[in-house]
Amino acid sequence: MISTTPLPFSTEQQAWYERACAKLDTRRLQKLLFELTGIHSPTGAAREASQFMADYLARAGLTASYRRMNDQTGNVVAERRGSGGGASLMLYSPIDTHLEGDETDQPWIGEPDYVDLKPKPRMDGDWVFGLGASNPKGMIATLTEVATALIEAGVPLKGDLIVAMADGGMPVDLAARDQAGMSAGVTHLLSRGVAPDFAIVMKPWNWVYHEEPGMGWFKLKVKGSLGYAGVPRGTPGFRSSVVPAAHVILELEQWLVDYAERNTSGVVKPHGWISGVRAGWPERPAFPSAVTEIFFDVRINPRTTPGEVKAQFAQFVADLRARHPDFDLDWEMYGSVPGGTTSPENWIVQSARRGWEHIEQRAHPTPDYLGGQTDGAALRRFGIPTARIGWPWPAAGSPEPLAEGLGGMGATYIPDLMPCAHKIMYAVIDTLTRTREEVGL
Numbered sequence: 001m002i003s004t005t006p007l008p009f010s011t012e013q014q015a016w017y018e019r020a021c022a023k024l025d026t027r028r029l030q031k032l033l034f035e036l037t038g039i040h041s042p043t044g045a046a047r048e049a050s051q052f053m054a055d056y057l058a059r060a061g062l063t064a065s066y067r068r069m070n071d072q073t074g075n076v077v078a079e080r081r082g083s084g085g086g087a088s089l090m091l092y093s094p095i096d097t098h099l100e101g102d103e104t105d106q107p108w109i110g111e112p113d114y115v116d117l118k119p120k121p122r123m124d125g126d127w128v129f130g131l132g133a134s135n136p137k138g139m140i141a142t143l144t145e146v147a148t149a150l151i152e153a154g155v156p157l158k159g160d161l162i163v164a165m166a167d168g169g170m171p172v173d174l175a176a177r178d179q180a181g182m183s184a185g186v187t188h189l190l191s192r193g194v195a196p197d198f199a200i201v202m203k204p205w206n207w208v209y210h211e212e213p214g215m216g217w218f219k220l221k222v223k224g225s226l227g228y229a230g231v232p233r234g235t236p237g238f239r240s241s242v243v244p245a246a247h248v249i250l251e252l253e254q255w256l257v258d259y260a261e262r263n264t265s266g267v268v269k270p271h272g273w274i275s276g277v278r279a280g281w282p283e284r285p286a287f288p289s290a291v292t293e294i295f296f297d298v299r300i301n302p303r304t305t306p307g308e309v310k311a312q313f314a315q316f317v318a319d320l321r322a323r324h325p326d327f328d329l330d331w332e333m334y335g336s337v338p339g340g341t342t343s344p345e346n347w348i349v350q351s352a353r354r355g356w357e358h359i360e361q362r363a364h365p366t367p368d369y370l371g372g373q374t375d376g377a378a379l380r381r382f383g384i385p386t387a388r389i390g391w392p393w394p395a396a397g398s399p400e401p402l403a404e405g406l407g408g409m410g411a412t413y414i415p416d417l418m419p420c421a422h423k424i425m426y427a428v429i430d431t432l433t434r435t436r437e438e439v440g441l
Helices: 011-023 026-037 047-059 137-152 184-190 242-262 306-323 347-360 376-381 414-432
Strands: 063-068 074-080 088-094 122-124 127-129 160-166 198-202 214-223 272-279 291-300 328-337 386-389 411-413
Touching: 011 137, 011 414, 026 047, 026 127, 026 137, 026 414, 047 063, 047 074, 047 137, 047 160, 074 137, 074 184, 088 137, 088 184, 088 414, 137 160, 137 198, 137 414, 160 184, 160 414, 184 376, 198 347, 198 376, 198 414, 214 242, 214 306, 242 272, 242 291, 242 306, 291 306, 306 328, 347 386, 347 414, 376 386, 386 414, 411 414
Parallel strands: 088 160, 088 198, 198 386
Antiparallel strands: 063 074, 074 160, 122 127, 127 411, 214 291, 214 328, 272 291
């Protein structure tokens, strides 16, 4: 059980906090979110959205720049320096969306005619819809509004406020776009001089988290022989790859369930899901494929290395072969990202919890287990103490029908974001109006 260390605001800090919160503008936040949602930013092609945000943050009073990675994309860094002697705090969000928003998404996304799957924004009262309108663009709009209100309130900062957004935050790996994804953007930022003392990542779920999982991508091959639909079963020399793959899938699904239970610790439960199966040619259904490939993503607890997960899966395959000696199996791990953790006693985690408790008016409970992977893991691996804080998700009560499941992560109810903005504002003032020594540096 993590406890929160009490540290009440001084009279001055309380006045600054109230003044800054009074400047938070829901309509301005909504307008920014609507405009940003209308700028399509699939992973590896976020240049226009990033340049838009760099311009917006400059107009808000920060020193802002667009950091090019290639002709198609780049990142955003904006800074408001304090008077000196304080810590630097980065408010961070990715900027790319997980879908392309065009015909290449089909038929894999299901029915495409949902407002949260389209890169065209729509407003309905307090709602904003469109691909990425919740994640990541609702987060970007909220963090930007916090920074804007802080500046308008004239809070005298000792430390430096950094607002940053990076491409490549989605768990994809796009070869056609310089291998975009898998935290490539934030890694680019952090290895080129963006070096805060602390970071806050805004992500869904109304808790404060001090750690996040990594992920491992695997491909499991079930091998047989090339066949022909005109031959009877039992023909010598023909072995189906597809039918044994069906058995393998069921056993793999159970292994993923057991793996998550076996590797749960801290606040992370590392789930895994089979994401795809590939075999044969749709235009040659008369010829059963000699290989069926099964793809899956399994999350990795910060206290477990990708190498250890690889060894656990190797043992599963060995056991599977022993039970089914007629199965011809091969596999590889083709993607790996370690998890990351920050001490729950670290200043920024404690400050974020104080902000959470101030708004919720209750002690922060043990949060639900976390399985979602974000750039926060990369920040922590770079040695930056990081707190993750969020808002209730998914939004309830939408006036528009939304895609089932994760969908387009594109439905935001603006009033849901405002308590999170107040919590983050608390941590910003708590951190940046003190000396480095006061925050443990």
